[in-house]
Amino acid sequence: xxxxxxxxxxxxxxxxxxxxxxxxxxxxxxxxxxxxxxxxxxxxxxxxxxxxxxxxxxxxxxxxxxxxxxxxxxxxxxxxxxxxxxxxxxxxxxxxxxxxxxxxxxxxxxxxxxxxxxxxxxxxxxxxxxxxxxxxxxxxxxxxxxxxxxxxxxxxxxxxxxxxxxxxxxxxxxxxxxxxxxxxxxxxxxxxxxxxxxxxxxxxxxxxxxxxxxxxxxxxxxxxxxxxxxxxxxxxxxxxxxxxxxxxxxxxxxxxxxxxxxxxxxxxxxxxxxxxxxxxxxxxxxxxxxxxxxxxxxxxxxxxxxxxxxxxxxxxxxxxxxxxxxxxxxxxxxxxxxxxxxxxxxxxxxxxxxxxxxxxxxxxxxxxxxxxxxxxxxxxxxxxxxxxxxxxxxxxxxxxxxxxxxxxxxxxxxxxxxxxxxxxxxxxxxxxxxxxxxxxxxxxxxxxxxxxxxxxxxxxxxxxxxxxxxxxxxxxxx
Amino acid sequence: xxxxxxxxxxxxxxxxxxxxxxxxxxxxxxxxxxxxxxxxxxxxxxxxxxxxxxxxxxxxxxxxxxxxxxxxxxxxxxxxxxxxxxxxxxxxxxxxxxxxxxxxxxxxxxxxxxxxxxxxxxxxxxxxxxxxxxxxxxxxxxxxxxxxxxxxxxxxxxxxxxxxxxxxxxxxxxxxxxxxxxxxxxxxxxxxxxxxxxxxxxxxxxxxxxxxxxxxxxxxxxxxxxxxxxxxxxxxxxxxxxxxxxxxxxxxxxxxxxxxxxxxxxxxxxxxxxxxxxxxxxxxxxxxxxxxxxxxxxxxxxxxxxxxxxxxxxxxxxxxxxxxxxxxxxxxxxxxxxxxxxxxxxxxxxxxxxxxxxxxxxxxxxxxxxxxxxxxxxxxxxxxxxxxxxxxxxxxxxxxxxxxxxxxxxxxxxxxxxxxxxxxxxxxxxxxxxxxxxxxxxxxxxxxxxxxxxxx
Numbered sequence: 002x003x004x005x006x007x008x009x010x011x012x013x014x015x016x017x018x019x020x021x022x023x024x025x026x027x028x029x030x031x032x033x034x035x036x037x038x039x040x041x042x043x044x045x046x047x048x049x050x051x052x053x054x055x056x057x058x059x060x061x062x063x064x065x066x067x068x069x070x071x072x073x074x075x076x077x078x079x080x081x082x083x084x085x086x087x088x089x090x091x092x093x094x095x096x097x098x099x100x101x102x103x104x105x106x107x108x109x110x111x112x113x114x115x116x117x118x119x120x121x122x123x124x125x126x127x128x129x130x131x132x133x134x135x136x137x138x139x140x141x142x143x144x145x146x147x148x149x150x151x152x153x154x155x156x157x158x159x160x161x162x163x164x165x166x167x168x169x170x171x172x173x174x175x176x177x178x179x180x181x182x183x184x185x186x187x188x189x190x191x192x193x194x195x196x197x198x199x200x201x202x203x204x205x206x207x208x209x210x211x212x213x214x215x216x217x218x219x220x221x222x223x224x225x226x227x228x229x230x231x232x233x234x235x236x237x238x239x240x241x242x243x244x245x246x247x248x249x250x251x252x253x254x255x256x257x258x259x260x261x262x263x264x265x266x267x268x269x270x271x272x273x274x275x276x277x278x279x280x281x282x283x284x285x286x287x288x289x290x291x292x293x294x295x296x297x298x299x300x301x302x303x304x305x306x307x308x309x310x311x312x313x314x315x316x317x318x319x320x321x322x323x324x325x326x327x328x329x330x331x332x333x334x335x336x337x338x339x340x341x342x343x344x345x346x347x348x349x350x351x352x353x354x355x356x357x358x359x360x361x362x363x364x365x366x367x368x369x370x371x372x373x374x375x376x377x378x379x380x381x382x383x384x385x386x387x388x389x390x391x392x393x394x395x396x397x398x399x400x401x402x403x404x405x406x407x408x409x410x411x412x413x414x415x416x417x418x419x420x421x422x423x424x425x426x427x428x429x430x431x432x433x434x435x436x437x438x439x440x441x442x443x444x445x446x447x448x449x450x451x452x453x454x455x456x457x458x459x460x461x462x463x464x465x466x467x468x469x470x471x472x473x474x475x476x477x478x479x
Numbered sequence: 480x481x482x483x484x485x486x487x488x489x490x491x492x493x494x495x496x497x498x499x500x501x502x503x504x505x506x507x508x509x510x511x512x513x514x515x516x517x518x519x520x521x522x523x524x525x526x527x528x529x530x531x532x533x534x535x536x537x538x539x540x541x542x543x544x545x546x547x548x549x550x551x552x553x554x555x556x557x558x559x560x561x562x563x564x565x566x567x568x569x570x571x572x573x574x575x576x577x578x579x580x581x582x583x584x585x586x587x588x589x590x591x592x593x594x595x596x597x598x599x600x601x602x603x604x605x606x607x608x609x610x611x612x613x614x615x616x617x618x619x620x621x622x623x624x625x626x627x628x629x630x631x632x633x634x635x636x637x638x639x640x641x642x643x644x645x646x647x648x649x650x651x652x653x654x655x656x657x658x659x660x661x662x663x664x665x666x667x668x669x670x671x672x673x674x675x676x677x678x679x680x681x682x683x684x685x686x687x688x689x690x691x692x693x694x695x696x697x698x699x700x701x702x703x704x705x706x707x708x709x710x711x712x713x714x715x716x717x718x719x720x721x722x723x724x725x726x727x728x729x730x731x732x733x734x735x736x737x738x739x740x741x742x743x744x745x746x747x748x749x750x751x752x753x754x755x756x757x758x759x760x761x762x763x764x765x766x767x768x769x770x771x772x773x774x775x776x777x778x779x780x781x782x783x784x785x786x787x788x789x790x791x792x793x794x795x796x797x798x799x800x801x802x803x804x805x806x807x808x809x810x811x812x813x814x815x816x817x818x819x820x821x822x823x824x825x826x827x828x829x830x831x832x833x834x835x836x837x838x839x840x841x842x843x844x845x846x847x848x849x850x851x852x853x854x855x856x857x858x859x860x861x862x863x864x865x866x867x868x869x870x871x872x873x874x875x876x877x878x879x880x881x882x883x884x885x886x887x888x889x890x891x892x893x894x895x896x897x898x899x900x901x902x903x904x905x906x907x908x909x910x911x912x913x914x915x916x917x918x919x920x921x922x923x924x925x926x927x928x929x930x931x932x933x934x935x
Contacts, residue, residue: 010846010853025835027483028490126698129568132496153862157895158697161539161824162496164831166858228865412838 145261512902540824
């Protein structure tokens, strides 16, 4: 009688998460608690979008800059509280930051039982009051990852009431650094450190250095497991032995960024820069962190620093273009992308990033929610397609279009909008390119299927048989 | 009703934050190891010649409040009692910082609310107490109130005092010190008041008052540094806690029931009762059809409360019925019932999530059910620490799950709902604990289990 599941479903993409989120806000009619894990910049985009997508829901935003210890009163004081359906609470993480102290106890003092931030004990204990007095409001707590982990551990009763946790993942960052050490001594050092045995060989370096390497390496393993709090602890210990190793500060910055502790990540990257201002990845990742904070000018100047050091790293050009695109500076975005694709198409420049279509896909995903705005088509898309053509990345563009098909046929997108998307590509200057033939055929079939799923069989039969599984995979049909 | 409205109705029917309504309540005692709140808590009250004082406990989201409100309340009313129920965290008390004086004041106001003295009884014993103590009480009340005004509405004085206690942490110490000084005579006045009230109850309530203090487990912090606090209340002040001249049920944190305080608690309150999960599987892991069916009934009642006609189409649309199906096939709901582990709140969450992942459809498909299960299980990856994963994996690999040890680590996991406790009664009672089934789906659990060499 019970179903067996052997394989896992593929993880949800950011756009799919958004659509489930919007669907949830549409379904919830009374008091509810949701958590949205994303960066401030993502929230800047997402909140207006969901307001537009759900015009029937009255939404408000409560921005918290300073630490607070009573949320109830702030909500109570809002003039619009009786008419709201949804209230986004932003910046609550500011009330938790004072609680973060360095420590060497596994998960650190993060979730230390002795120090419940006052706001969390307030929420934990007032949940019935929220429910009984704000019965019309669906509360959406917009928080970075570390803050959600705080809720899980330090406000379990409140967290237990949530009707959903939605995660929008961050931009990818450049890799952490490993320091290569001759294998033999590496093992000896680690072993001796953790076993408490004294090094046998006299020619090993002083203990201080061993300790640095040991904790640094441990930090990297923890980072790779996604256990960022513990990784930070290890890097802190490594740093306590050697202050001037920029590698440790850099990896520490990446861990903080992954936890959503963006200001602290920037401080950590600044330490790297103070020691070694010529590390390009640091500038790139710092640019990404500013991007997530919604600090766009700072972000752009970091990318510029990276580009000044390593102009041929086209992902920095590309990400700089994304920042400019998000701030509607299309001319500048185009110029940045022009540079990125110049380097991509230059045979003399090594391919740092194999997945060019992944880069393009990031842009397509940003584009989908806005492509119906008229200026984009004229001022951005037509010239951008020329850039793609010159750079000879049409195959990659096609792959990116197939990979994003499920977004355009999602229930939240109207049939009309989907048809416009198809027309956009068909009538573009690339419409007749041979490499676009397959993507456009699949797109057209997918959109027909979206209109009437019962016609699937006949639609699929019109496709060459080898293309059917590609479409199934793109649409996640089993 | 169009489809979207119907989906919203289904969504809100499974809202997990409130105890079940009377029309959606299902008696689960047969699948909670014959744990029947009526027979256990209720009969002690009904059968007793004297006033009883009992402790009741259970895990987060297992249906504790529902059982107290729905089952016990109704039963005791039928038996001729006046039930005064209040949730300690709902209004009067400032959770996290609660002491005996606060509880006593809270009992006073709730009893005054439930059995308000008539105008003829203006000089009831509690009023007498207020009169004697008005001088200091007044200092803690921000508004200018005269004793005459307080006399008109008996609860006013106490209500204002509690409001200050709750909203003004700076003055808490002083108020408590005053109340503590006066505790013996306040308790005496309260008991005289209760005696008067009970003497005047209508025939349908002639067996007297039962006071139920729910969520006391929540307002009393059990963190180590505050242990002294609940010890102080449940153990050191047990004479006062038990000193009311009516039947009383207090809720208590599970961790205390299973700690080394257990014997001390039992000495004072008799054995505390803990509400187990619905047994959806037996000790050997085999599915318990009866448990699944009870949970199905629970879902069905909530669907029927929206529109009784929907029930015929629960597990697939009946042709020509003109009604949409709720689930595409019977297996879908079976799975949800099994995977919730018999924990009510998880079942509610799973129902809501299955709808959320269903695009704009009403009928819950296998795919959206699987997505709901997977997304909820993924969330656990964030929730637990390394050593907790190891503990859970060890328990999952135990050949005899009745031997899960009692220690603070285990209570923590039980309390948070990651470990679940079951009771099953056949010839004899067995109690066992097992890992929440959704956890067994999660990546980190599988890693921890594989590390221990288990591949079951």
